[in-house]
Amino acid sequence: MPLFQIMNTELFIARRLFSSKDQDQKMSRRIVRLAVAGISLGMMVMILAVAIVTGFQREIEDKVNGFAAHLQVVNYDSNFSYQTEFINSRQPFLDDLKAMPEVRHVQQFITKPGMIRTEEAIQGMVLKGIAADFDWTFFEKNKVAGQEIPLDSLRTNQVWISEQVSNLLKLTLGDSFRMYFLNENERTPRIRQFEVGGIYRTGLEEFDQMFMLIDIRHLQSLNSWEEDQISGYEVFVNDLNAVDEIEYEVRDLILANLVDDESLLRVINIKRKFPHIFDWLNLLDMNVWIILLLMVLVAGFNMVSGLLVIILERTQMIGVLKSLGAANVNVRKVFLYLSVFLIGQGLLWGNLLGLALGLAQHYFEIIHLDPTSYYVDTVPVNISILHLVLLNVGALVVTTFMLLGPSYFVSRISPEKTIRFE
Known part of the structure; x- marks a missing residue:
């Protein structure tokens, strides 16, 4: 029975590559670091965008409801x-x-x-x-x-x-x-x-x-x-x-x-009493979705370029694995596992930076706004555990899915040519 079917060898190799300090791969490490930094920056922006928009919506809604309540029962x-x-x-x-x-x-x-x-x-x-x-x-x-x-x-x-x-x-x-x-x-x-x-x-x-x-x-x-x-x-x-x-x-x-x-009585809904305010708040949701889409796409393309560089610099390893009986799908798993580790590292740093900036704004009110235009004195921030989980899971799934196509590049690498070339 092949070794790859006995144990999760792909995961083991991916871990070794992730923790490797090989100085011969300086170029790939720099490019991968840039890709990880792009993922971190994208996650930080996504966390701040969602936290600020939801905080802004909640703050305005609370103020409008404080003056006029959610519903009013009045004379018809x-x-x-x-x-x-x-x-x-x-x-x-x-x-x-x-x-x-x-x-x-x-x-x-x-x-x-x-x-x-x-x-x-x-x-x-x-x-x-x-x-x-x-x-x-x-x-x-x-x-x-x-x-x-x-x-x-x-x-x-x-x-x-x-x-x-x-x-x-x-x-x-x-x-x-x-x-x-x-x-x-x-x-x-x-x-x-x-x-x-x-x-x-x-x-x-x-x-x-x-x-x-x-x-x-x-x-x-x-x-x-x-x-x-x-x-x-x-x-x-x-x-x-x-x-x-x-x-x-x-x-x-x-x-x-x-x-x-x-x-006779009727019920007035706060959303219909002040439609201009709530319609404006609903428009912010579209802006957030656009930001999330752009950030995930940028992070995905960064990882695609990083993965291709890693594959090109690991052609000898790919040839050796194939000569030992590893199928293309096994080799692809190695690089996909490695990509997940790198994405996870980027998401970790992105979460830390996003939470740090969000909490700093929440507690110290660093950035101020003109209340005549924005209805609030400072940028409001609403940090939700559910939002964080959904953002991280969504970013991980989408970027990993984008790497499936480039990972097929390993099937184009011939073990005979790579070993003979080396």
Whole structure:
């Protein structure tokens, strides 16, 4: 029985070649090192591309959802403006909605446009009325100064404004200002005085310059609404990718609990409310796929050239192996195993470099961005173990597959000619 069928001789030879320090193969070693360096660079770029794009998407989605929630249950007659029609806060489906496993939190809200006027400037704003069930997690994360608005006691005049509005109107913590509101069928604006109780900064300029948090009871009074009348409910889900399916479930739940003489309700999906933002984020996925494809192809072609050089410089060894009874497929396996070792070495260094740069950006925020253009202050990074595994396995499989064709070159080498030539 041939030796190659008794043990995995191909793997043994490939290991010896991989660890060899043969000085006679200086040219091939340099070219192979360049190929390995190309694989390392490609893997580093792929890791950073995926980490930055997914981090960027997650950061923007979290900020948009922090302002407007994943789903909103509102009056069917309300349009997409911030002057809304009321619904009753005592809805029969509310307990079942909160009990849904896909739903993380449900809170009531009211929105109303108004205008801030100070001695030096005027600024239009959208007031978002919040109640005791409001989840402060997002705004606490983005807080610059101040404390949560006390919503479980008497009506308070404290409000939260963004740092951008604070700088524009020169308002600091504890300052008072007036706001003007105009209701339908009223010629005289209503005036209220508020106090800055908190300042936040999200970097999402489109929202920072617009939204102000306020006690919901102020807006009920300004709209001449009762205590149980609100603009609607905000629904936060556990998985944004499943928000479309959850939207249909919430709709079915609402339809199953219709009440006569009550307002018809509808569900607004955050993706349809702000399509320009989510369409832009989806375009980034295409950019990532293009980068991954180019990097894998470059790494594969680098290894193809490296493999061909190795085969050319190992013609004597190939001739000896064939004279000992090794079939072409056995010799091909030797060089394919060697290529896998070299690819693995390149992937290892690429992972180390990619993770090092990604973690450095994540913890030290080295690279900064203009929030007016990118919605974030620094380049966000999201490092996922699943992404790393998929990138490494995909790169290894694709580059190894690209080497199958060049490995057939060993079948063109004749043992008689190579041995006689040497």
